[in-house]
Amino acid sequence: MSMEFAEGKILAEISAGVGTITFNQPEKRNAMSITMWDGMAQALDAFEADRSVRCVVLRGAGGKAFVSGADISQFDKNRSDAEAQKEYGRRTLHGRTRLTEFPKPVIALIQGFCMGGGLGIAMSCDIRIAGTGSEFGIPAARLGIAYGFDMVKSLVSLVGPAHAHMILMTGGRFSAEEAERVGLINKLVPAEDLEAEVAKLTAQLAINAPLSLVANKRTVRAVQADAADRDMAAIEAAMAACFDSQDYAEGRKAFMGKRKPEFRGE
Structure with missing residues (x-):
């Protein structure tokens, strides 16, 4: 199943339990426009509503960039001063919030440039x-x-304040090897093995218990949030849903029977 949003600059596909979003503006190294933020949100809406989608992959078209940042050609029009920046933030808020609050696992497949706002997407x-x-x-x-x-908080939570200062203050580029060393990325693999590595990961996520994935993601995010912003009732409800689910019964039976479980998300 394939879909297009933002006039074809956001491509979405569902296959074998995996939803894939492709940032499709390779002539600008997949720089994000306002309409692309909206398109990504629409794709995520479709993936959340589809129970067959167990996890999501974000990637860039063309092989030279994940997302190189915001579309700077729009800066004079949309981000010319502080007031314009507030409006830009308002217009892109839905897309940014949709990604950070998306309940299913999301993996960033990164090849090429991952800069600025693109790195913000990856960190989300x-x-x-x-x-x-x-x-x-x-x-x-x-x-x-x-x-x-929010973006700086994500950076600090991943790499710590010392590395965050270095990244922000220098404004320079750094290699994937350095990104792995400081904890910005989970894993670095040879470029020719990247597709297979992500496919292996998504295949595992696609057969794991969906309610467990959602509950554990919610809890990890809550740990990172300020205490006042934690919805402990929702966390408890998500955990209870796991223990009351048919999937939990299936998991126990499969374990005792020494077979692979067949989870249905209910």
Whole structure:
């Protein structure tokens, strides 16, 4: 099943329990426009509604970039000063929030440039797998801008304040090897093995218990949030749903019978 959003600049596909979103503006190294943020949100809406989708992969078209950042050609029109930036933030908020609050596992398949807002997208994913030759960076200091609290918080939570200072203050690019060393990505693999590595991961996620994946993701996110923002009732409800589910009974039977479980998400 294939879908297109944002005039074809966001492609979505469902296959074997995996939903894939492709940022499809390779002529601009997949730089994100406002309409692409909206298109990504629409694709995520479709994936959440489809029970066959167990996990989601984000990737860039063309092999040279995941997402190289925001579309700078729109800056004069949409981000010319502080007031315009507030409006830009408002117009892209739905897409950003949709990604950060998406309940199913999300994996970033990174090959090539992963810069600025593109790195922000990758950091909003649950798992980041990169191929050799990829490059990362947040060039805010070289553009004369500052990144928002949520993106900086994500960066600090992944790499710590010392590395976050280095990344933000220099504004420079750094290699995938360095990204793995500081904890920005989960795993670095040879570029030619990247597709197979992500396929292996998504195949495992697609056969795991969906309610368990959702509950555990919710809990990890809650641990990262401020105490006042934690919905402990929702966490308890998600955990209870797992223990009361048919999947839990199936998991026990499969374990005792020494066979693979067949989970249905109910």
